[in-house]
Amino acid sequence: MLYLCSLLFAAEPRFEVQSKALNKEIHYTVWLPKSVDPQKEYPLLIMLHGLGDSDLNWSRGRVLGVYRSAVDQGLLEEHIVLVPNGERGYWSNHLDTSRRYGDWVLEAVSDLERRYRVAEDPSRRTLMGLSMGAFGALSIGLQHPEQFGQLVAMSPTEMGIAASEKPNWSLYTNVLGDPIHQPYLNALEPREWILRGAGQEQRIALIYGAKEQDKFYQGALRLQRAAAAQGIEIAVLEVEEGTHSWKSTWVDTSFLWWMSWLGEIQRGD
Numbered sequence: 001m002l003y004l005c006s007l008l009f010a011a012e013p014r015f016e017v018q019s020k021a022l023n024k025e026i027h028y029t030v031w032l033p034k035s036v037d038p039q040k041e042y043p044l045l046i047m048l049h050g051l052g053d054s055d056l057n058w059s060r061g062r063v064l065g066v067y068r069s070a071v072d073q074g075l076l077e078e079h080i081v082l083v084p085n086g087e088r089g090y091w092s093n094h095l096d097t098s099r100r101y102g103d104w105v106l107e108a109v110s111d112l113e114r115r116y117r118v119a120e121d122p123s124r125r126t127l128m129g130l131s132m133g134a135f136g137a138l139s140i141g142l143q144h145p146e147q148f149g150q151l152v153a154m155s156p157t158e159m160g161i162a163a164s165e166k167p168n169w170s171l172y173t174n175v176l177g178d179p180i181h182q183p184y185l186n187a188l189e190p191r192e193w194i195l196r197g198a199g200q201e202q203r204i205a206l207i208y209g210a211k212e213q214d215k216f217y218q219g220a221l222r223l224q225r226a227a228a229a230q231g232i233e234i235a236v237l238e239v240e241e242g243t244h245s246w247k248s249t250w251v252d253t254s255f256l257w258w259m260s261w262l263g264e265i266q267r268g269d
Contacts, residue, residue, distance in 0.1 A: 012059050017111055021103035022089075028108045029055040030116070031064060031081035041117045043124040043266065045079040046109065046148075048091055048133030051171070055085040066255045075256065076263030079126075080118050084108045088171060091129065091136020095177040095184050102140050109147070121149075122202075126262055128152035130250060131216075135159065138190035138223075142198040150265060151199075152258045154207045154250055158219020159189055165215065191219075194226045203265055205235040205258045209242020209249035216244055235261055 011032040019026050033042065049058050058064065071078050089101030105127075112118065119125060127148040129137030134156035141151040163172045163180050176185050186192045193199070204227070208220040220238075227234050237257050242249035263269075 012064070014055070014059075015111070015115075017108070019104055019107055021093075021100040021107050023099075026085055026087075026104070027055055028082060028084040028112070029059045030112065031059070031067065031079075031083065032116075033078040033080070036116070038117070041119050042080045043077065043126070044082065044109070044112075044118040045126045045128065045262075046082045046084070046105065046137075048084070048086060048105070048127070048129030048136045050129075050131035050133050051088060053130075054087075055083040058083050062252070063255065066252050067259070070256055070259040070263075074263075075260045077266060080112070080116050082108060082112050086133065086136065088132075088174075090132055090171070090175045091140065092175050092188050094175050095181055099174075102136070102143075105136070105140055106144070106147070122147055123149040124266070126150040126152060128154075128258070129156070130154040131244070132157060135190070138204075139188050139193070141202065142190055142193040145198070145202055148202065150203045150205070150262060152205045152207075152262070153190075154254065154258075155209065155212060155216045155244055156190065156206070156219065156223070158191070158215050158222060159185055160191075161219055162215040191223050191226045194223070194230055194232065197230065199227065199230070199232050203235070204232070205237075205261050207237045207239065207249070207254050207258060209239045209244065211241055212244045212249065 012029055014027055014029045016025050016027050070076055086101055089099055091101050093100040093102045125148050127137045127141040134153035137151055138153050138156055141148040167180055206220060208216055224234060239249045
């Protein structure tokens with residue numbers, strides 16, 4: 001890979017890599033501890049943005065501040081945080097293989113491992129996402145339990161509902177084919193993975209708003225029913241009056257909720 005690095009802040013380097021999965025150059029940002037101990041192995045947190053965002057949005061917006069505050073409050077320990085840019089690829093390998101955004105996440109993790117000491121134990125690795133990113137976090141994470149012990153999904157898209165509502169939308173057909181290839185959709189859908197037995201050795205947290213659209217709200221209920229049928233316990237935060245927005249559902253307290261949940265797991269509370 002070819003590397004270029006620029007600094008957002010002293011502790012938030014941004015790297016540009018030549019991705020084999022995407023066949024082009026693309027960025028990821030890293031949030032580092034305040035003082036990196038080269039002898040210490042840090043837990044890894046990967047955060048996948050939603051549609052319309054990027055690694056820059058999350059690093060320059062309030063998410064970084066909430067994370068720093070959670071660390072300062074002792075809610076969770078310092079991590080090395082990977083924030084890749086996923087563009088509009090739905091964090092999925094496309095049916096026609098022209099773009100492989102799911103593989104890009106794993107590629108970015110491998111590249112990060114060559115730069116920093118991060119934990120290899122999946123219990124010390126967390127994959128988190130919001131909306132499009134939440135779908136990706138669940139879909140990728142459930143397929144790779146050997147890499148990710150915790151999965152956090154804030155308003156994940158239920159692709160079955162989404163694609164049925166807008167079967168001709170290029171956002172979905174770019175990933176799933178035109179017309180949409182139902183078996184391939186099922187091969188990506190987190191709920192289908194859970195029904196096939198995935199997630200048994202992982203911990204999952206789910207956040208969603210009670211007034212989100214069906215592809216989020218009903219999708220969250222379907223996911224919970226599938227998990228219950230398989231005997232999987234999911235930590236759930238349903239935000240009363242919450243819509244699909246930063247104003248009501250993806251608020252600071254929602255982020256702090258899952259960060260506290262993660263900290264308790266890692267402390268063994």
